[in-house]
Amino acid sequence: MKLDVLGLMAACSYALDCVEAELVHVTNNHAKRVAYMSVSIAGKMGVAGESLQDLAVCALLHDNALTQYIQEELHNDISQITVTNKIQQLGAHCSLGERNIQSLPFHTNVTDVILYHHENADGSGPFGKKWTEVPLFARIIHLCDLLDIACISRRLTAETWEKVQHFFQKTEGTMFDKECVKAFYKAFSEQDFLMIDDDNLDKMLWDKVPRIMQELSLGQIKAVANFFANIVDYKSPFTSTHSIGVADCAEKLARYMGFDEETVEKMYLAGALHDIGKVAIGNEILEKPGKLTDEEFQDMKHHAAYSYYILSGIEDFEEIRDWAAFHHERLDGTGYPFGKTASELNTQERMMACVDIYQALTESRPYKNGMSHEKACAILTDMADKGWIDADIAADVDKCFGTARIIA
Missing domain, CATH: 1.10.3210.10 (Hypothetical protein af1432)
Known part of the structure; x- marks a missing residue:
C-alpha cells in the first residue's frame, strides 16, 4: 500500500x-x-x-x-x-x-x-x-x-x-x-x-x-501504525494498549468478513489511529475513573473531531481518516462529532465503531476488569437493537472473536 x-x-x-x-x-x-x-x-x-x-x-x-x-x-x-x-x-x-x-x-x-x-x-x-x-x-x-x-x-x-x-x-x-x-x-x-x-x-x-507516496509492506504499515498508537496510549496509562487492541480487532474482523488485503491493512492503520485526537484532551479527563460531568464529557467528545483534523493533513488519506474518526458516530444520528446517520456511514466505519466498543469493554484498565466476550457481545446486541450500531456487524464480532477465543 x-x-x-x-x-x-x-x-x-x-x-x-x-x-x-x-x-x-x-x-x-x-x-x-x-x-x-x-x-x-x-x-x-x-x-x-x-x-x-x-x-x-x-x-x-x-x-x-x-x-x-x-x-x-x-x-x-x-x-x-x-x-x-x-x-x-x-x-x-x-x-x-x-x-x-x-x-x-x-x-x-x-x-x-x-x-x-x-x-x-x-x-x-x-x-x-x-x-x-x-x-x-x-x-x-x-x-x-x-x-x-x-x-x-x-x-x-x-x-x-x-x-x-x-x-x-x-x-x-x-x-x-x-x-x-x-x-x-x-x-x-x-x-x-x-x-x-x-x-x-x-x-x-x-x-x-x-x-512522496511510499510503497509499504504490511510489516512497515504496522510499524508506523504502532508508533502512532503508542503515542496515544502512553499519554494515559488508563487507556494503555487500547489503540493497538482496536487495530488488532479491526484487522481480524476485516479478514473474517472477507475483505481484500489492502482493506485489511487500511483497517489496521485506522484502528491504530482512531484515538489520535486524545492527545489534545487533558489527562484529568482521560484518567478520571468515575463518571464524567456533562462538561467533561463534552470535552472528551472533541477527541474524535481532533482525530479527523490531525489526519486531514495527510495526502490521499481521506478514506482511512474517516474510518478512524467516525468511530463514535451512530446509525440514528445521535453519535459524535458530526452526527452522521446510517446513510452516511459505510461498512468500514460501522465496523470501527463496533470493534472500538468491543475492545473497550473487554480490555482491563486500572479501575476495572475487562468483560467476558459473551457479556460484551450482549451489550453490542443491545446497542444494535437501539439502532446505534450495525446489527449484522455486531453479530460478526460475536462470531469472529468467539471463534478466535475458542481457537486460542
Whole structure:
C-alpha cells in the first residue's frame, strides 16, 4: 500500500506537540519549526534528496518518547519536571526515542540521530559525546530544538533575531559546534528567519522537502501504525494498549468478513489511529475513573473531531481518516462529532465503531476488569437493537472473536 509517510509523520508531530504543550509548555508547531530549520540548515551543508527527507522525519519525531519517558521513568509524576531545561538534560527519553523509530521506513541510515540529539558540542550532554562523535543530523536537530525553545514565541520580531544572535554568542563552541552555527547563518538572514510563520509553515516545509507516496509492506504499515498508537496510549496509562487492541480487532474482523488485503491493512492503520485526537484532551479527563460531568464529557467528545483534523493533513488519506474518526458516530444520528446517520456511514466505519466498543469493554484498565466476550457481545446486541450500531456487524464480532477465543 502506498502512503504519504512524511505527511503521517507531520501529523504525528502535531500530536506530540499537543502532549508537549500540556506537559512542558513548549509552543505549538515546535516539531515542524525544528524540521523546517533543520532541513534549511542541512541544505546549505550539501544534504539533499532522500537524506533530507529522513532528516525531516527525525526532526519531526525528535521528542517522540517524551510521554513514554514520563510514564515509565517518572511513573507518570509530571511534578518531577519543573522546567523544560531539566528534560533537555535527560538521556532516557533519547534512548527510548531511538528505539521507537527503529522499524520506521527510512531511506538512509539514521542510527544515533535521535539518541544523541541532546549532546552538547563540548561533551557536556547526557552521553558525554563531543560534536565530532555525533551524527550531523543529531547536531542540527539539537541546535534547532533548543533555539526554538529558547528564542521563538508566537510572534517573531526584530527583537527575536537579536535574541537568536545573543543565544549563539553564548552557546557556540559549548552547546553547538561552529560548523552548524555557520550553516544556520547561511540558511537564515534576519528576513528569512522572521518569515517562519505558523500560517505558512506547512508550505515552507514541504517546499523544502517534497512529499512522496511510499510503497509499504504490511510489516512497515504496522510499524508506523504502532508508533502512532503508542503515542496515544502512553499519554494515559488508563487507556494503555487500547489503540493497538482496536487495530488488532479491526484487522481480524476485516479478514473474517472477507475483505481484500489492502482493506485489511487500511483497517489496521485506522484502528491504530482512531484515538489520535486524545492527545489534545487533558489527562484529568482521560484518567478520571468515575463518571464524567456533562462538561467533561463534552470535552472528551472533541477527541474524535481532533482525530479527523490531525489526519486531514495527510495526502490521499481521506478514506482511512474517516474510518478512524467516525468511530463514535451512530446509525440514528445521535453519535459524535458530526452526527452522521446510517446513510452516511459505510461498512468500514460501522465496523470501527463496533470493534472500538468491543475492545473497550473487554480490555482491563486500572479501575476495572475487562468483560467476558459473551457479556460484551450482549451489550453490542443491545446497542444494535437501539439502532446505534450495525446489527449484522455486531453479530460478526460475536462470531469472529468467539471463534478466535475458542481457537486460542
